[in-house]
Structure formats: C-alpha cells, structure tokens
Amino acid sequence: MDIHCPLPLGNHETVQLAHGAGGRLSDELFSQVFLPLLQNNFLAQKDDQARLPAFTGQLAFTTDSYVVTPLFFPGGDIGSLSVHGTVNDLVVGGAIPRYLSAGFVLEEGFPIVELERVVRSMAGAARECGVEVVTGDTKVVGRGQCDGMFITTSGIGQVRAGVDVSSSNLRPGDRIIVSGTLGDHGIALLAARHGLSFAGPPLVSDSAPLHRLAAAVLDSCCGVHAMRDATRGGLSAVLNELASSSGVGIVLHENTVPVDDAVRGAAELLGIDPLEAANEGKMVVVVPAGDADRVLEAMQACPDGTGRHAALIGEVVNEHSGMVVMETGFGSRRIVEMPLGEQLPRIC
C-alpha cells in the first residue's frame, strides 16, 4: 500500500505564502537562496540582527525601495539596481559604503529561479561595490498583491574625514558638472514597458555604482560643495532642489548638457524631456570655480568609465534665487521647472 504523506514538499519551483511565514519554508528559502548567494559571516549567524564592528567618525545612513517594472530591463535588473541606488545615495554624501540590509516582499507564485537570478545579480553588485548584505527579511503576499517583487535596501557608510557636502553649500561662482549622459534609464524603461523599439543603438539603462567616481572627485578636490545622485525627476529635479536649498540661482548652457543621440530621439518621439527622465548611474557635482577643470578631468579619467562623458554644464549665480534658467543655443532663455511627477507624453 502506498502512503503519501501530505507534508509540504521541499524544492518548490515557486514562492509559497509559507516561505514568508517564519517557519521551516522561510528557513529553507534563506538557506537555499539568500545565504549561498549573498554569502557573508553576518548572514551565516542567522540572527535577528547583524552586530557590526564599532565605527569611528561620522556615519551615513540611507534607505530606498525598489518597485521597478519590468524586473529585468536592458542594462540592469531590480537586484543590481537595489544595490547601486542605495550605494550611490551613500557615496554622494562622501561616505564609503559598508553594509546593506535587504527586505523583500515577494508575490505568491513568483518563480524561484527568477528570485535566484535577482539575488545573484544583487550579490554581484554588492561585491563590485565592496559592500555586504548583512541582514534582511522576506515576506510573501498573495497572488496579485504586489507586482512580482519589491525590494527595500538600507545602507550604512562611513563619511570620509574632512568631507562636508550638502545641498545648501552652493555659492555664486561655483561650477556644475554632470557625470555623463542624461535620461538613459527613464527613457529605456519607458520604451521597454510599452514594447517600443527604435532603429539604431538599443536604449539601455545606465544603472551603475558610483563609488569609484565619487572617490575620484573627492580625491581631486577637498572642497567639493555638493554631490547629488540624479535619479527620479532627473537633472531638473536635482538642480531645482540645489538652487532652492542654497538660496541661489543656477544657469545651464543647453549646448553643453550631454544627452545620448538615441535617447534624445526616443525622448522627442515620446514627448519626454531627457532632463526630467530618471538616471541610475549619474551624479551632479558642484565645485568652486577654481577646482572645476581638475575635477572634470579626474571624473573623465575614472577607470570604471562612469565619468567618461562628464561635462561642465553651468554655474551658480547670485540672481533668480531658487530658479534654474537655461540658456539656449540661440541666445534666448527659459526656465527649467521642477518636474511635476509622472511624465505625460504628447498627444500629436
């Protein structure tokens, strides 16, 4: 007589509600997926917390949630993005990133091989940035209650001694540098989401870690005034925030703002302004005028290539406090407004 014991089987192909319930299946998921891929002594302890070594100096702390769709997109995926984004928020504060936490909300029915793919990508990104994912959590919600997967990462870093960067540090005369072409991520995602393809080079997200680039900037200049990660809202949002926080005006020169040709073309067709589109591997650096050329060269020479298209795009001025003004190639001027929110394409 065959007896079939009705205990749940191991080796599931898809995520079950029980995987988030804290019992045996949760432990299996952790031991079979997260621990082997993310691999470090803190996680191996399997404690409720990671007890970190004592720090000296100032700490930087940040958090971000990642709800990107599709999960895998040209140039990246939610796993690597969740590491890059949080690392970048730390490094633009002059911090050396050290430790991350990772909270996952998974949808019931999500394929385990896809989860492994995401976590593997996360692990690779963490190694590249020199950070460890030392603690985490997994919850599972019912089918249809989240879009596959949401990830929240928080990060801790040690601020380099002597670095004092802040959005309120801008002074008239400062020069503004952007590390590369703008709008790549937002346009690539929008095209991917709507199944749009364009002739010519493919549109690819610029998702990348900026720890080496930030180090190159700070090594070349000890008096950097501000550094910002230009993510949602794009360059326009960052510059408006900087102008507002510092109570200064900003002038941009349209001909110097770098935008990839393919991105510009797609953006025009879609009716999106590349300066308002998201970036995931670009930073804005504001430095005193005398340091600008040296910092620009250091960024362009950064060995990982993240600053190869760095460009001087404008300056800080006394006038029109809180406003960003663009000088067009024709000698006319217009305002660069703070973007509203969800971008709406043209109708005709």
Next chain:
Amino acid sequence: MKYIDEYRDARVVKRIAGEIAQLTTRPWTIMEICGGQTHSILRNGLDQLLPGGIKLVHGPGCPVCVTPVETIDRAIAIASKPGTLLAAFGDMLRVPGSHGDLASARSRGADVRFVFSPLEALQLARENPHKEVVFLAVGFETTAPGNAMAVRQAAREGLGNFSVLVSHFLVPPAMQAILSSPDNRVQGFLGAGHVCTVTGTGMYVPIARTFSTPVVVAGFEPVDLLSAILRLVQMLEKGITGVENAYGRVVASEGNPAALAVIREVFEVADVVWRGIGTIPASGFLLQERFSEWDAVRKFALGSMGNADDGRCRSGEVLAGRITPDSCEAFGRECTPGHPLGAPMVSGEGACAAYFRYRCSSVPSHSR
C-alpha cells in the same frame, strides 16, 4: 546629415531673426494655431529673438485643451464601471473634469492606461476579451486618420469589446471664429504644419481671402518657425494676402489622399463644443452612423453630463489669443500644473502649461 539638427542650427536661427528685424517697420500680431508650435516657441525662446513690434499670440490648437468637460466626465464614468479599460494619450489623464480627472479615477481602482497610439488600444482589446476597451480619441485632423483606422480595423475584425469616445476638432472653423470676433487683433497666421500633412493647404484659402489675412504653413523646429514668420512678415509688410507653405518637406498642397479617404469613410463633420469657447458650427468630427457600434457614447448609453467649467478658468480667452496665460489672475496661484483649473495648464500643448514651465511670469536676466 542629422536631419533635425539642420533645423535647430543657431547661426541660421540668428540670421533669420536678423532678417525679420530688418524688414519689420510696423507692429504685427501673429497667431500660431498649433499647441506644439506654442511650446517650441516658448521652449526655444523664439519670441525673445523677434523685434519688439512683433507679437506672437497663441491659438486654440491644443485638442486636449478644447475637449469639453462633458467628454472628460464621460471618460471617467466609463472607466469607473467594472470590467472596462479606458485607454488614452498620456496628456488626457490629468485634465480636470467636473470632479477630478482620469488619474484620480485610476487611483480609486479604475483601469486607465496611457497609450502612444490607437493601435495599442486595439491590441489591448484583443488581449483583454473580457473587458470593454474604450479609447479616448482626441485630436485635430492630424490624429483623425489613425483613429479612423482603428475604428475601421475594429469593424473589420468584428471586435465587439472595442469602442471610441471621440473628441475631434477642425482647425479652419476655429480660425474663422477668431477672425470673426469683433475684438480680433490677429493679422496673420502660422498654419498648423502637421494638420496640413493630412489636409493639405487649400482649406486656408477661403479664410485668407475672406478675411484678407495671410497664412503661412509652418513646421515646429526653430528654423521652420522663424522662416515662416519671416515670410509672413514679408507678406504683411507688402499687404499681400494668400496661403504659402513654409513646411514643404512634409506638407504637400493636396495633403495625404489616403488619410483623407479613411477620415471620410469613418467620420462626419458636426457642430461640436470647444471647452472654454462654446459651440462652433461644423467644427468637429463624429463617427458615422454605420460605425455606431464602436461609438462609446452609444454603447454605454451616456446621457448629457453638462459642461460646467471652473468659473475662475479663463482658458477661452487664452485659446482665442485675447490674453496671455500670465495675465490670468489665477495663473501660478490657484492654477498650476499640480492643481489645474482648466486644461491648458495640464496639456503638453497647452499655452498656460508652456508659460508656467518655461517662463513663470518672466525669465530673469542675469549677470555673469
């Protein structure tokens, strides 16, 4: 050759601006109809390059702006019904109806999606056979052929779960309405370039003749617009009237016969309401009777929903070029892109949105 860059060449732009300055001896008021042209002018600051005597006023060529409140309310009503999917161009999602917009309806659970083409909406209907898919078909003559094709295709496939909510407008009746107004100050028009790729240029001839107002069909790039303004000013200075084409690389005088044919097959001309302006006779399209099965108004038995607009909104005067957006008391105060009182503050082609985005009230000059 990078095709677009030729038409954005700063040296050419400056040269043409110089020529305009040299030949202008009197003040002229010129209107561009198309919202895309309005945005290009403001974004590139082209009006700043013209001599002070030339005044550019902005016309009602923004179909999102002139879509009646009732149509928005109908779209929201449809979207809020269970089992429906409302597809629209992105701009339409934030146009205020009587009570909120499509975006807020979506946040309350309505299935509202933005699409880039009516064919995408057709595809949604094929992929969602258990949903009633409605496409908010908005535009001037430019988008009419595409929308007509979508309806014709739905009819050919017998696609029973697809319909369109039509909001189409025609340019010439609007021009006539503006020119016929007793306080009209417009002396010349920049013709809507992309509308003319469909219709050709002949439709402007009776208007130019009747009102002795020259029309120069213009494109959208800085060189296109300034070249057209140059030609128009030449005509005005010499007292010449007539219709000329300064967008010849895209516009043929006879238009696009295939596009016109599909429009004639699916649509018929009707009196329609323009938001902020009122009813203009023979100024819009409705679906012909034989396509009534794909007409959302019939399908959903939507009665009249009234057309009340926010009393503070002066969009009608803006659309007719009688005031500039920054002269409106509510501009930048109660009315901003974040909480618009009317459509021109929301649409990617609306004059109020263009002013808010690129000018606030005036662009500050600065010293280096």
